[in-house]
Amino acid sequence: METKDKSFRDKISTTGDKGERVWVYADKPKGKLTNYRFLTAIILIVLLFVAPFVKINGNPLILLNFPERYFVFFGTYFWPQDIYILFVLVLSFLVFVLLFTVTFGRIWCGWACPQTIFMEIVFRQIEYLIEGNPHKQKLLDSKPLDFEKFWKKSLKHLIYFAISFLIANAFLSYIIGIESLSKIVTEPPQNHIKGLIAITIFSGIFYFVFAKLREQVCCFFCPYGRLQGVLIDPDSIIVAYDYKRGEPRGNNVNSGDCIDCKQCVKVCPTGIDVRNGSQLECVNCTACIDSCNAVMSRIGKPKGLIRMASENEIQFGKKLRFTPKIIAYMSVFVVLISTVFFLFNNRKSIEATIYRTPGTVYQVNGDSTLSNLFSFKILNKKRENLNIELKLINTDGKLQIMGENPFVLHEGQAMEGRFFVILQKEKVSKQNSKIKIEVLSNGIVESEKEVNFISE
Ligand code: SF4
Ligand code: SF4
Incomplete structure (x- = not known):
């Protein structure tokens, strides 16, 4: 609940009538x-x-x-x-x-x-x-x-x-x-x-x-801060003024517990009056709670006139409860965090891409073999050097890298290269055969790629 006078909503507390900045001199x-x-x-x-x-x-x-x-x-x-x-x-x-x-x-x-x-x-x-x-x-x-x-x-x-x-x-x-x-x-x-x-x-x-x-x-x-208006609801716990206890404010026999000393306002680093109700400028620093508690102690009243409470608690005495909104957010959070763990546990230490080198065709070699040229790019995602090896697995043949195989791929680095796959002519029955290549890192298979081998 808020005060009847809602003029405080018309402007930001740190902005004057002409739009000028009102400097906040907050009490300690x-x-x-x-x-x-x-x-x-x-x-x-x-x-x-x-x-x-x-x-x-x-x-x-x-x-x-x-x-x-x-x-x-x-x-x-x-x-x-x-x-x-x-x-x-x-x-x-x-x-x-x-x-x-x-x-x-x-x-x-x-x-x-x-x-x-x-x-x-x-x-x-x-x-x-x-x-x-x-x-x-x-x-x-x-x-x-x-x-x-x-x-x-x-x-x-x-x-x-x-x-x-x-x-x-x-x-x-x-x-x-x-x-x-x-x-x-x-x-x-x-x-x-x-x-x-x-x-x-x-x-x-x-x-x-x-x-x-x-x-x-x-x-x-x-x-x-700008999102608060849509996130907070009457069940959210905020720094709240207990208007039921505090109003009418003042210093006479009919007054509530608020003596209108404005200590809570003087101490506020965003220059607002917490007694006006929930406001976008409130950063929940709780400074006003301490100030008001000190006042309550001085005048012999119970502490907590300003306290951490929901609007529903102040108005209807309802304590923190699991609303459907909280349960929905919790469920989505559990699903997302489980997904992160799953993805993380299945994350590989290398990232490999292998494809037939564009613009090339098959070559017929003198020794009754056919060869295709492939390109690869491998990234070492670890913070250690890895021994990388490429192997042909489902076909009898040879994989010939232009360079060494296995080779060392330094931490965090990517390497691009080319290799030939050489197969015996008589073993290639189709124009387009699927062949498989394994990428091993320190002797462990990290990736298996299927590529097309083309022939006559
Ligand atoms: S500090 Fe407490 S008593 Fe003083 S004005 Fe604020 S709410 Fe009222
Ligand atoms: S919690 Fe901090 S920012 Fe919010 S009203 Fe109190 S003193 Fe101001």
Whole structure:
């Protein structure tokens, strides 16, 4: 339920009447949930910076190497040929996000999203340290430039840029790998102009996001945030104000528990009033819960006037339940994730293509044999060198590669080549015979290909 006055829906809380930006000066939240949130954030930040150094069997934990078109998840390489597995994996992740959002609302945004974590736990804390509380920040912003304003703003933005630079380095290490990043950082700059340009651009983007855009990212730009309106339903658990208990707000004998102190509004990093009901700008950071709980403790009322609850719980007292929507999302998720496991377990270590070389016909040799020329392309999807061998299997004859057979195919590399299949003339009864070729990797059959052998 919402307040009768719905004018708050007409505009974004951080936009003024003339469309100008209304800067949010949020109070520093304090309380049990804030402590848990800080702890979670610190663990996630450490993981973010440490993960690029973690190796599994010598392979990165996560690498999204877009420039060279391969990805690594938990030490396993995925090549463009594995795109179907990645597609199902991404689809599973999206369904998981939908399922999680339908059930628990936007808790990801407030507790795990890098944007909120860095904004609230790192950048805003630096602002409190240098510029003081929101009242002092406002005063500093409104006064003309003097020595105090100059050094405080310069110091703050210098630190902001330094942290943005660190985040840009971490971000890049997930794309090019920690080894390539170390080379950019340690070797002469002229050897890594592109890398340095990339770091500078990313640092600038992160600085702009955290110094200027801030909560606007969550309110305007984040596609996940924009989806909330369709994902959340009255059974989703959100940060909710218990209007049944709180209204009418005020400070007299007939009032509910809300004393209209507006502490929940002052602490909100997106500048909204949670008492208006479910709003798109709410990132479920839970800061207002801590603030209101502190107020309730002071006035001797039970905590939880603002709490994690569904609209149906507040209105009808219904607890979390498995709605048909949740069950449907869960079923789709189970099917998708099982498909990922199946595809992954059946994934081969090589990808082989064999075909008769276009534009060629059969050759009649002097020794009563016929030969056909074939082309092959083999990709080693593993992070180790493989011994590859091609074998003719269902026909008496010879397979003659132009080069060595078996041959070594280096990790992650593709090789193209040609070979002849030579058969005794009398054994070829048809114009178009099917022959089979096995591709072995380290002595294990990885692929079997059927091709046409043509003759007179
Ligand atoms: S902090 Fe609690 S009591 Fe104060 S205005 Fe918000 S809901 Fe009402
Ligand atoms: S309404 Fe509460 S939970 Fe939502 S963003 Fe504001 S402070 Fe965070």
